[in-house]
Amino acid sequence: MIRKPKSKLNLLRQRIHIIIYGTDTVAGRLFDLILLGLILLSVFLVMLETVKGFDAKYHHELIILEWIITGFFTLEYLLRIATTNRPRNYIFSIFGIIDLLAILPMYLSFFLVGSKVFSIIRALRLLRLFKILNHPKFTGQSIHLLKALNASRGKITVFLYFVLISTILIGSIMYVVEGEENGFTSIPMSIYWTIVTLTTVGYGDISPGTPLGQFIASMVMILGYGIIAVPTGIVTAEFTRTNTNKTELEKNSCENCGVANHNPNSKFCYHCGHPLTLK
Amino acid sequence: MIRKPKSKLNLLRQRIHIIIYGTDTVAGRLFDLILLGLILLSVFLVMLETVKGFDAKYHHELIILEWIITGFFTLEYLLRIATTNRPRNYIFSIFGIIDLLAILPMYLSFFLVGSKVFSIIRALRLLRLFKILNHPKFTGQSIHLLKALNASRGKITVFLYFVLISTILIGSIMYVVEGEENGFTSIPMSIYWTIVTLTTVGYGDISPGTPLGQFIASMVMILGYGIIAVPTGIVTAEFTRTNTNKTELEKNSCENCGVANHNPNSKFCYHCGHPLTLK
Amino acid sequence: MIRKPKSKLNLLRQRIHIIIYGTDTVAGRLFDLILLGLILLSVFLVMLETVKGFDAKYHHELIILEWIITGFFTLEYLLRIATTNRPRNYIFSIFGIIDLLAILPMYLSFFLVGSKVFSIIRALRLLRLFKILNHPKFTGQSIHLLKALNASRGKITVFLYFVLISTILIGSIMYVVEGEENGFTSIPMSIYWTIVTLTTVGYGDISPGTPLGQFIASMVMILGYGIIAVPTGIVTAEFTRTNTNKTELEKNSCENCGVANHNPNSKFCYHCGHPLTLK
Amino acid sequence: MIRKPKSKLNLLRQRIHIIIYGTDTVAGRLFDLILLGLILLSVFLVMLETVKGFDAKYHHELIILEWIITGFFTLEYLLRIATTNRPRNYIFSIFGIIDLLAILPMYLSFFLVGSKVFSIIRALRLLRLFKILNHPKFTGQSIHLLKALNASRGKITVFLYFVLISTILIGSIMYVVEGEENGFTSIPMSIYWTIVTLTTVGYGDISPGTPLGQFIASMVMILGYGIIAVPTGIVTAEFTRTNTNKTELEKNSCENCGVANHNPNSKFCYHCGHPLTLK
DSSP: OOOSOOSHHHHHHHHHHHHHHOSSSHHHHHHHHHHHHHHHHHHHHHHHHTSHHHHHHHHHHHHHHHHHHHHHHHHHHHHHHHHSSOHHHHHTSHHHHHHHHHHHHHHHTTTSTTGGGGGGGGGGGGGHHHHHSOOHHHHHHHHHHHHHHHHHHHHHHHHHHHHHHHHHHHHHHHHHHHOGGGTOOSHHHHHHHHHHHHTTOOOOSSOOOSHHHHHHHHHHHHHHHHHHHHHHHHHHHHHHHHHHHHHHHTTTOOTTTOOOOOOTTOSBOTTTOOBOOOO | OOOSOOSHHHHHHHHHHHHHHOSSSHHHHHHHHHHHHHHHHHHHHHHHHTSHHHHHHHHHHHHHHHHHHHHHHHHHHHHHHHHOSOHHHHHTSHHHHHHHHHHHHHHHTTTSTTGGGGGGGGGGGGGHHHHHSOOHHHHHHHHHHHHHHHHHHHHHHHHHHHHHHHHHHHHHHHHHHHOGGGTOOSHHHHHHHHHHHHTTOOOOSSOOOSHHHHHHHHHHHHHHHHHHHHHHHHHHHHHHHHHHHHHHHGGGOOTTTOOOOOOTTOSBOTTTOOBOOOO | OOOSOOSHHHHHHHHHHHHHHOSSSHHHHHHHHHHHHHHHHHHHHHHHHTSHHHHHHHHHHHHHHHHHHHHHHHHHHHHHHHHOSOHHHHHTSHHHHHHHHHHHHHHHTTTSTTGGGGGGGGGGGGGGHHHHSOOHHHHHHHHHHHHHHHHHHHHHHHHHHHHHHHHHHHHHHHHHHHOGGGTOOSHHHHHHHHHHHHTTOOOOSSOOOSHHHHHHHHHHHHHHHHHHHHHHHHHHHHHHHHHHHHHHHTTTOOTTTOOOOOOTTOSBOTTTOOBOOOO | OOOSOOSHHHHHHHHHHHHHHOSSSHHHHHHHHHHHHHHHHHHHHHHHHTSHHHHHHHHHHHHHHHHHHHHHHHHHHHHHHHHSSOHHHHHTSHHHHHHHHHHHHHHHTTTSTTGGGGGGGGGGGGGGHHHHSOOHHHHHHHHHHHHHHHHHHHHHHHHHHHHHHHHHHHHHHHHHHHOGGGTOOSHHHHHHHHHHHHTTOOOOSSOOOSHHHHHHHHHHHHHHHHHHHHHHHHHHHHHHHHHHHHHHHTTTOOTTTOOOOOOTTOSBOTTTOOBOOOO
């Protein structure tokens, strides 16, 4: 909160702050949209540069565009530090670190050939969308999602520990049964196969060749069937529970923006002004 | 609703309208069944034409049959426009557009070789089944299905956005780790691999070759395990909730046709006449 | 129910009836166990005969064993007809038809070479286990399972119809995009690929080769993600509902055998005599 | 419980007992952590020994390390027997048998070449973690998980029996339809393919080559879709039910350690001393 601007510089600083950090003014929203567009474009450029055929044709254009975007991102990063009152808070926040890591690889590419590919970390900047879409309905969905996942964490950890021990044992059995001639060259390789099979991915780069191996593999697949039901069951049970709780809590919620706990007598949402139809 | 037919033509027009649009008369139901049969046949013909061995043998017969069906569809389309009182409503409705797109590719094939294959869009006409099966029980199922999916939309969008960012990052890591010699020729290709793995499809056209790559792939698969639980959990929680609500609302529903909210004292369903056993 | 046996033959017939059809006497249970063992053995024999290496070694022994079992099954079939009072009911029941189909292929093999492999239909006789395990707890589980699946049938049919139309359209798009040089030789073949991908099976016998094809394939996989959640959600919601209903109905159920609706004052289960701990 | 130590030896025995079996003293916890670390290290060593490139380089070091760990495990095993009052209880407990099996393969390797690989059974010793993490919150999660799985056992057995019969029949049909030239060399092989397909693993080592075979395979995949929903539905319904019951029972539970059923008036958890916020 910047109060009482004392000079023209301060006034400019305050204006830029509102544009960069704010989401309520037209300029602020426009800036956010342009920024998001540039992040998307930038991620696409880094991707396209690795496509040999495309890079051969447009190498020059790609590099110029990347430097323009990197320049913009650098300017934005510096302005963010300059216009905030607590630069440290921003610099060491998760978003601040991501913003820095998003521009570093380009500058490092002068010294280290091939470091440019790490610019892909810019994809993480796409998480800014959640800051831009600072809408209660939207944030509510994310929070509900994270809450259910968080509540399932304990059981899923226990479950994964059992799965880990099982994969080691199954992998070792398959190593002994199938042996190197069928692609099970070592226990770690066999464990890799077991995970590929248990998760029903099934690349087929390694597959059992002996009748006994195929029999054990069949058992593993049917086991994987039961196993895939467990995390699904855990997460679903949490969703169902939090869903029920939510329904009770949000009895007096606005249909438009999702803000809950309105006074039962109020006729308009205090957040977005939408007429309320409270049940 | 066409009232007071003034001429023979008008009377004919009204009769055709009842046959084409109606589902209550014998002729109307028969027309719908024949239409559905022709749509199915037509879709099969377009498919079969692409099978080299079959097309070589029966090329001539296939083309004649296709033109007969296209002719019938064209006639039907024109009659639908001619017999309705509001042709614009039909022409610009979803079903009207599909009906037009279903006959266009055949006529376009005179000018554009190979455009005939787009006749496959006729498959969309199969959605007419829902208009024909205008049964409350059946429609209820569809509505329940769509409601649950619609309610899950918000959370699934948030979830897919996180998955998108994850696939970009995982794909880039695998591109750096595995490199071109193992098939990870570019970041977009690696992202394709990540999606193939995360969704547990696992073609095996690209699979990690280095120990580190296989280790990361194993982690991705186990992550995919947890991830597949999320949309399932979201959709299931919605189904459970709408299921519970439905049970309460449909307390006085007919066992035969599913129509709900009967008067608790009524002894027969007002829709199908089936005796009611209200609980 | 055979009353008043008038001759020795009738007495014998009655005794055999109790052994073959009954599950309460020691002889009846023993007969059922031996029968189930023979069915299992027979299924294994038919399987093993198709394994070239094994058949080459033990061809003679396999054939003798198969004829012995077929002889026993034929005798059992005839005795079942002879000892029941209503032979027609048995002959035209599902189990009666299966019993006949289980022995026919062996006799047909005299006229039709290769018909012996259809003896595998004996696997269906394994369903007799449910008749033998005539235990309320066990039957309850099966009924609960079938009820939930039956209740989901309507929604799953609607869902599969949508999936069918989608696979036709996606398959056609991929046929146009990928073409024959990447294995998408015809629309039916492309539809086969679409089903392989949507269900996350992913053999990899056909996989997209063009960038656009891989992009569409990625979209299809993510769609498959959402799609797999739907039947799971439907079935789970039904299980949850029937589970809840069951809990209410079976309040006074026996812990040992599962029989429900006991008189709240009774101290022992009327079915198995186990002490009751009613809540 | 060892009371009244009469000699120095007895005192030592008591102390070692507390260190090995106890988890409350610092020495006891330290011993458990070191033991767990050694188990993990040992499992990794057995794995690495099978990796040809690594074993060639560090064969000598691997063997020395393995013998040191085996020595430590042997000593621990003997001390566990020596310091407990009821050695039989320990020796014939599951953990006692695992502890013995974990050291046996190394000693057997003097007589039987290649038996060393079975030392991988040490992975089962990782289950000790649950004894070490003797935390109510953690144990509660495991118990909840096992309870839900146990409650689903009956239905899942019935379900798997149906799946088994289906795989035999589908496998046989595919054997007849596809034949040996497409890799379906025998009925057991075709059953293996059916399981690979039904569970959506889909290696692609065997895949249908005839149009009819591909059509049947498509049906099997869509069936597999419905089928995967069943165990998930069963497990989820149980999780939801036990979740609901849990919520009611644990109304007065501690947020920190999960211990439930506190006196509604208590202000601190009787187990961990954390301030309670009972609702």
